[in-house]
Amino acid sequence: MSIFEEQHSRKNTRSVKWDMLKPVFQTDDVLPMWVADMDFRAPEQVNEALIERSKHGIYGYTIVDDAVKDSVVKWIHRRHHWHIDPNWLSFSPGVVTSLHMAVQALTEPNDKILIQTPVYTPFYNVIESHDRQIVKNPLRYEDNYYQIDFDDFEAKLKQGVKAFILCSPHNPVGRVWKREELEKMTKLCLDYNVTIISDEIHCDLTFPNERHIPIASLSEEINDQTVTCMAPSKTFNLAGLQASYIITPNQERRKKIEAQLSKQGVHGLNIMGNTALEAAYLYGDSWLDELREVLLSHKQYVEEMLKTHIPEITVTHSEGTYLLWIDCSALNMDPKELREFMIHKAKVGLNTGKDYGKEGSTFMRMNIACPRATLEEGVRRIIQAIQNR
CATH class of the missing domain: 3.40.640.10 (Type I PLP-dependent aspartate aminotransferase-like (Major domain))
Structure with missing residues (x-):
């Protein structure tokens, strides 16, 4: 199994992404795909260097x-x-x-x-x-x-x-x-x-x-x-x-x-x-090269799934980062309604587009730097919520 497929619990690690759900989304019942950090372990050489340094004491x-x-x-x-x-x-x-x-x-x-x-x-x-x-x-x-x-x-x-x-x-x-x-x-x-x-x-x-x-x-x-x-x-x-x-x-x-x-x-x-x-x-070169392939695959998966099941929602064409900018204008919701819909209906924690300026009012930002199983669950929730609205 690729290191990018391994699932690691980040709860109770003082993680902003995983342990701040209640203050940010007013509920713990969301899958966090928001703040820009990854759910992947750092390269093992980094972890080993940190452990070795800590041994000095x-x-x-x-x-x-x-x-x-x-x-x-x-x-x-x-x-x-x-x-x-x-x-x-x-x-x-x-x-x-x-x-x-x-x-x-x-x-x-x-x-x-x-x-x-x-x-x-x-x-x-x-x-x-x-x-x-x-x-x-x-x-x-x-x-x-x-x-x-x-x-x-x-x-x-x-x-x-x-x-x-x-x-x-x-x-x-x-x-x-x-x-x-x-x-x-x-x-x-x-x-x-x-x-x-x-x-x-x-x-x-x-x-x-x-x-x-x-x-x-x-x-x-x-x-x-x-x-x-x-x-x-x-x-x-x-x-x-x-x-x-x-x-x-x-x-x-x-x-x-x-x-x-x-x-x-x-x-x-x-x-x-x-x-x-x-x-x-x-x-870190080989780790990064593999990560870039994973992120491209993840982006393509989200694009294809949305296009197939909810074509009114589109992923903005991008060339980098692990953040997708998703155009939700077809839902005809204001920023607050859109945010509440994603939290309470889809049960996915995304970043609200309006936070990046009024030009983002009909968008949501999704973090795809997570294991494929997490990504698939998040996308499934969004598709199901929109189909059932």
Whole structure:
């Protein structure tokens, strides 16, 4: 049996996904397919490295040394064909933390920051909690596919936007941006002197035959204008270990970000995050390659089952992530009704599309990073509930 077919109970492990059902959904009687972590064990080499480190029994202050940085540099080169300098790296507990730091370090109160909606919920808080202004460049949804409205993108930059938070690959719509799309965005950001803060946490999770291109890798000029936030947390299901990094080639920007990290009392990584990051990047390739095949198979299964049994509900065409963006507009429900229907009729815990912006009001987000048996049960429940409504 594949390690991705094994079922592991996560209840009573202080899991947000499994142990927060009552507070989030007001009932325990739902199958959780929501928050973005996986129901798969991390690679065994990661687990073994953590066990071996714990055997030492001393957990004092730790450093991110050259060996850890080297594992990051080689991973990015091996998987994404981007040569980075280890001196460009700064470390933080998570990508959301990194976004907060970059926004505070590189923009000023009342500055305008562009996002492409519907988009990952924390983007809104990252901007508004620091008294910056949100400027939206809504993605165009046509023929079950999302694309960038470049005319609107440029019109918004002309309004005096100082920074652009890119989601690449995009959460929740699952787009893996093509080179031409990235090049158009970078040209406009250079023309209007807009700093790019790129959230690339899902970069490793493209489907087979799809390739993620780090936006900073496109040219020396854009490399200098971009701050890239990455982590092994989504890739290897390590979010609870709190390990991520920021790639900032421009020395002046990097000093500002590191000063902000220090100001907020954020210093390096914890021992276990440090250990897991290095092990994952040294030994995780084959595990990840198998995972990508599994996720593609899972996506295709959901698409086929919905098309066959409830064709009015469609899965948005995506190229990466383990999150499906499901168009439920044919049900003619408002966001609250749709959420309640999925909870109480289908008994499946999904993320409500409206949480990602008003553009997502008729959508639900489904996490397919689970054993096939779990996936099939969740899909069966949704089909049955819609057929019987």
